Amino acid sequence: MKIKYFADTDTLYIELKAMEIIETKDLDDNTLIDIDIEGNICAITLEHAQERTDVLNFSFEQVVA
Structure with missing residues (x-):
């Protein structure tokens, strides 16, 4: 998992899993x-x-149950 913040565009990119992306959907x-x-x-x-x-x-924070 990677989190990148691009200050110049005020964009937050959260990569949950490095996989080949086949589609990008607009949520809003x-x-x-x-x-x-x-x-x-x-x-x-x-x-x-x-x-x-x-x-x-x-x-x-990682929480161990």
């Missing part, structure tokens, strides 16, 4: 979803990320 005007051949979501692109997320305060 500012959200794209990349789909693999099996119909799984591989990545999500969010435009205007600072308005829509707390991207500048990103943290990661």
Whole structure:
């Protein structure tokens, strides 16, 4: 999983799994979803990320149950 933030365009790209993308769907005007051949979501692109997320305060936490 990779998360990239492009400050120049205020775009957040979240790659869930590195797979060949066969289709990109518009979820709304500012959200794209990349789909693999099996119909799984591989990545999500969010435009205007600072308005829509707390991207500048990103943290990661792994919780073991």
